[in-house]
Amino acid sequence: MTNNSDEAVSGFEDRLQALLDSDDDGLLDVPVKPAKATAADRLERAFLEAVEFRRAHGRIPSSSTREIAERKLGARLDGILANEEKITALKPLDEFGLLEPGAVPESIDDVLGGDDLDLLVDDSGLLDLSGLPVRKLPESPDSVAKRKKCADFDQFEHLFKAKHAELADGTVTLAPFKGLPTVQEGRFFVLGGVMLFVAEVGETKTLVVGGKPEPKQRLRVIFENGTESAMYRQSLSIRLHEQEGQAIVRTGIADDEILDADTESGHIYVLRSLSADPQIAGIENLHKIGFSTTSVEQRIKNAEKSPTYLMAPVEIVADYRTYNLKPSALEHLLHRVFAEVRLDATQVDKHGRHYDPSEWFVVRRSVIDQAVNMIVSGEIVDYVYDAQLGKLTHRT
Incomplete structure (x- = not known):
């Protein structure tokens, strides 16, 4: 029995080997498990x-x-x-030099013409629209928003300086972008390393995109390098998502808290400097106009250590509580109204860095009160501040 069993096993092995030898197409080869990709x-x-x-x-x-x-x-x-x-x-x-650095731009025109960060052009979405029966031409103002030089950038430059100073002292911080609802007038974002300010949100218009009607809103977006764009609100949101853009928010305040106009409350405050510096103390009607989502008393703690407050204690002369109104938007409007009488001064912080305070204005307290009331009522659009007369006058 043993010999017969051995012969059977030997015969099976011979037949198996013959079968393997005849497998010219490799059908019986055991597949090699691919190595895990690193x-x-x-x-x-x-x-x-x-x-x-x-x-x-x-x-x-x-x-x-x-x-x-x-x-x-x-x-x-x-x-x-x-x-x-x-x-x-x-x-x-890299056989085609794809990793070689691009040519260094020699002029501002080269910079504006390059648009490597896709900040200058809004091509209105991620979808391939080439298959649609009707397609707008690239130069159509409704389909593409090209960035251009901001003619009144002097009205916005101080806002960027102030935000950089607030980032430095921790008043505001960078936070992940939370989506389209947060793209609101008065908000600051960072896209591709460039800070931008949403100065205006236009009226809602319904456009057909991909065969479906969609509400669209044009923005006026100001960039800290002195250019602006009229991109769509959705387009800015897409770019912030794609490039991992960030929002600038008040430290310790949730992003959605300061955007919900129905529930948000805050303060617009007016301060007077108690500086002993003769150059500051000698300026009559010098006031700081700012906003806070916390109490004003909390906001001005340690004012004497901050160039924002002229490195001196301050006194609260007005505190406007806001309801159903973004205090940041109200503050921005007040700054625009009194831009002509903004304080031109340079402060040095404790680290020796120079800082131009941007929220101080030489204007009477009563005129500030009037401007606040006219902004709330909507009348301010018909008025301008006349620095020589020291009052708000009707536009001619």
């Missing part, structure tokens, strides 16, 4: 897709096109170009 493998694969696109089309993939597949490749390449370590790792694979 982060480096994925990075190389993503870059090689961009290389193949360059080989096939003769150009670098764009991150601003409406063609979704190309847009993804362009966005990946943009991310690679922003990381020196990735550039170094991928250099051996």
Whole structure:
């Protein structure tokens, strides 16, 4: 029995080996389990897709096109170009010079013409609209918003300086962008490292996008480099999402708390400086106009240590409580009304840094009261402040 069993096993092994030897097509080969892709493998694969696109089309993939597949490749390449370590790792694979730095712009016209950060043009969405039966021309003012030089940037420049100072002293902080509802008039955001200010939100218009009607609102967006754009509200939201933009919010206050006009309350305050500096103390009717979502007393703590308060204690001369009205928007309007009499002075903080306080104005308290009431009533649109007369006068 043992010999017969051994012979049977031996015969089976011979037949099995013969079967394996006859498998010319490899049908019986055991598949090799692929090795798990590493982060480096994925990075190389993503870059090689961009290389193949360059080989096939003769150009670098764009991150601003409406063609979704190309847009993804362009966005990946943009991310690679922003990381020196990735550039170094991928250099051996760069047969077309995709990782070479671009030419340094020689003038402001070159900067405005390049638009590498997609800040200058609004192509109104992520969808590929090439298949639609009707398509607006690129130069149509309703389809594309090009950035241009801001003619009245002097009216906004101080706002950016103030926000940078508040970021430095911790009054405000950077927070993740929370979506379209937070894109409101008076808000500050950071997109591609550039601070921007939503100065105006236009009327809602219904446009047909992808065959469906959608409400659209044009914005007036001011950038801290002196340019502006009339991009759509949705377009700004898309860019903030895509480029991991950030919102500038009051420290310790939730983003949604300061945006809900139905429940939000705050303070517009007017301060008088108690500085012993003769140059400050000698200025009659010098007032600081600001806003706070906390108590004004809390807001002005340690005023003598902050250049925002002229490095001196302050006295509260007015505290306007706001209901169903953004105090930041009211503050901005007041600053616009009294822009002509803004204090021109430079302060030095405790670190030796120079700072131009932007919320101090040489204007009578009674005129400030009048301006607040006229803003609330809507009458302010028909008035301007006459510095020589020291009063609000009707527009002619």
